[in-house]
Amino acid sequence: MTRFQQDFLAYALARGVLCFGRFTTKAGRETPYFFNAGLFNDGESLRRLGGFYAEAYLASGLVCDQLFGPAYKGITLAAATAVALAEKGHNLPYSFNRKEAKDHGEGGVIVGAPLKGRVMIVDDVITDGGAKREAIELIRAQGADAVGILIAFDRMERGRGERSAVQELTLEFGLPVIAIATLEDLLAFLTVRPDLAKQAAKVVAYRERYGAAT
Numbered sequence: 001m002t003r004f005q006q007d008f009l010a011y012a013l014a015r016g017v018l019c020f021g022r023f024t025t026k027a028g029r030e031t032p033y034f035f036n037a038g039l040f041n042d043g044e045s046l047r048r049l050g051g052f053y054a055e056a057y058l059a060s061g062l063v064c065d066q067l068f069g070p071a072y073k074g075i076t077l078a079a080a081t082a083v084a085l086a087e088k089g090h091n092l093p094y095s096f097n098r099k100e101a102k103d104h105g106e107g108g109v110i111v112g113a114p115l116k117g118r119v120m121i122v123d124d125v126i127t128d129g130g131a132k133r134e135a136i137e138l139i140r141a142q143g144a145d146a147v148g149i150l151i152a153f154d155r156m157e158r159g160r161g162e163r164s165a166v167q168e169l170t171l172e173f174g175l176p177v178i179a180i181a182t183l184e185d186l187l188a189f190l191t192v193r194p195d196l197a198k199q200a201a202k203v204v205a206y207r208e209r210y211g212a213a214t
Contacts, residue, residue, distance in 0.1 A: 001188045004055040005181045009189045011048060012153075015039055018186075020199045026127065027159075029210055032202035033186070035153045037124040038073070050080030053122065053150060054088055056180040057081070062148050065117030067094040070135040078122040081150070097138060115142035121149045126177065129165040136173055146175055154179035157210040164212035183207060 012018040016039055023034040040049045057064075069078025075096040082094040095112030119139050126132060126149070136146045149169065154177070159165050166177045181189075187207070190200035 001181075001185045002059065004052060004059070005185050006189060006192075008052045008180050009186060011045075011052075015045055020196070020202075029157075032199065032206055035125070035155070037152045046076065046080050047084075049077070049152070050082075050084035052180045053077065053081040053152070054084035054090075056178055057085065057120065057150055058088070058090070060148070060176070060178045062120070062176065062178065063118065064092070064120035064147050066092050066113055066115070066119055067122050068115065068119050068135065068139060068146075069094065069096040069122050070131050071097050071099050074121070074123040074135075077124060077152075081122050097135075109138070110142065115139055115144040117144060118147040119144050121146060122151075123149065124152050126151055126154070126165045126169065128159065129169045132169055133172075136175070146173070148175055149177045151177065151179050152181075154182040156183040156207070156212055158212040162213040167212055183211070 009018060012035065017037060018033065018035050020033050023031050025031050037049075040046055067078045067082050069075045078094045078096060082092055085092055093113030095110050095115060098109050098111060115138075121132060121135050121139075123132065123135075132149055139146045154164075154166050156164055156166070159168065161168075163171070166179075169175065170177055183203070187200065187203060190196045190203065
């Protein structure tokens with residue numbers, strides 16, 4: 001686990017984005033932890049989050065020509081990442097889509113820079129992969145190429161089969177998925193936080209029960 005990943009998880013915990021207890025996922029699974037990126041909901045937290053996205057992108061070694069944020073959550077995340085990257089000397093254009101095409105003004109479904117070249121999709125998490133598939137198809141329909149997906153957190157748990165939604169997307173489209181942090185990073189983070197030692201065993205048990213095949 002890198003320093004920026006450790007800092008990200010510590011900040012997520014401090015903001016209440018990462019919390020521990022008894023929760024139920026959309027799949028009906030009882031989980032000992034919950035990650036709600038929607039709680040990065042003010043200017044300072046969005047600034048910090050954009051910086052973590054930028055760090056994860058640069059650490060990945062992948063190269064893109066622009067960022068794309070799928071509506072709706074991806075819009076602010078792509079913008080924040082673009083600002084953070086510009087501050088680090090990497091000025092990239094960004095764009096996002098409308099849910100419905102606009103037939104006046106600039107028109108179309110794309111807002112911002114025209115989609116072209118190598119495009120990095122920026123979003124919060126991958127649940128079932130449906131929204132990311134739509135984004136990939138939209139990018140390709142515009143004549144550009146999706147080169148990867150950048151997300152905040154990868155739960156690394158299986159979906160309907162033995163693989164996770166992240167693994168399924170990677171296999172289906174051949175695209176790498178970059179996460180600021182993963183469940184494995186969370187487990188490493190818990191081992192260096194004595195105050196969270198009791199939570200580590202619960203997260204390990206959840207990973208053993210619902211973790212995706214590696």
